[in-house]
Amino acid sequence: AQSVTQPDIHITVSEGASLELRCNYSYGATPYLFWYVQSPGQGLQLLLKYFSGDTLVQGIKGFEAEFKRSQSSFNLRKPSVHWSDAAEYFCAVRLASYDKVIFGPGTSLSVIP
Amino acid sequence: GAGVSQSPRYKVAKRGQDVALRCDPISGHVSLFWYQQALGQGPEFLTYFQNEAQLDKSGLPSDRFFAERPEGSVSTLKIQRTQQEDSAVYLCASSLELADLRVDIQYFGAGTRLSVL
Numbered sequence: 322a323q324s325v326t327q328p329d330i331h332i333t334v335s336e337g338a339s340l341e342l343r344c345n346y347s348y349g350a351t352p353y354l355f356w357y358v359q360s361p362g363q364g365l366q367l368l369l370k371y372f373s374g375d376t377l378v379q380g381i382k383g384f385e386a387e388f389k390r391s392q393s394s395f396n397l398r399k400p401s402v403h404w405s406d407a408a409e410y411f412c413a414v415r416l417a418s419y420d421k422v423i424f425g426p427g428t429s430l431s432v433i434p
Numbered sequence: 435g436a437g438v439s440q441s442p443r444y445k446v447a448k449r450g451q452d453v454a455l456r457c458d459p460i461s462g463h464v465s466l467f468w469y470q471q472a473l474g475q476g477p478e479f480l481t482y483f484q485n486e487a488q489l490d491k492s493g494l495p496s497d498r499f500f501a502e503r504p505e506g507s508v509s510t511l512k513i514q515r516t517q518q519e520d521s522a523v524y525l526c527a528s529s530l531e532l533a534d535l536r537v538d539i540q541y542f543g544a545g546t547r548l549s550v551l
Contacts, residue, residue: 325476357542364438364525364542365477411476421467421490422527422540424476 325425344412352414438543459528
């Protein structure tokens with residue numbers, strides 16, 4: 322079945338530590354790929370997106386993501402996590418222009434001092 | 435305003451009551467999407483408008499859900515005879531709808547949290 326999966330429901334990291342959030346998709350063709358962040362009571366904010374070309378994409382707030390076609394993955398990374406990064410992170414896809422966004426189930430990130 | 439505005443932010447309804455949720459998209463945005471986000475889950479698509487035309491309503495869970503965008507700007511999501519399973523955050527998003535997704539972005543509102551008692 323076509324889907325977006327995020328294997329980790331919840332992750333806890335120490336402030337200053339590195340972070341990697343996993344995302345896999347199962348679609349016949351490579352979709353457009355996104356990462357969104359949602360803080361409590363806030364709307365979804367786009368962190369970064371991938372369409373084609375360079376497989377390492379840079380986003381806002383120091384985040385980056387790497388697209389690996391062979392693994393159907395689009396993992397989000399950050400070298401050093403800040404306490405303000407605690408939030409819910411959603412991997413998402415769009416299959417075409419003028420199309421809805423399909424979200425994964427989300428990974429909740431907690432940051433400890 | 436500068437962003438997508440949704441009202442009310444919170445709505446408590448008694449089971450069986452009708453509710454109306456409003457979305458003010460960013461001015462000039464052609465596309466408008468509604469999503470439903472249940473607790474602990476990712477948002478799920480409900481319906482899509484291009485200007486005033488509702489082009490996709492495949493995600494609406496039942497005929498109790500109805501959405502409109504009569505003048506191609508503000509949109510209202512109406513839920514009739516609310517049930518407890520309708521409790522969720524309802525998110526609205528808008529975009530310019532450019533063919534090139536490298537520059538087209540969906541901007542999300544903060545959502546309306548609906549609690550049905």
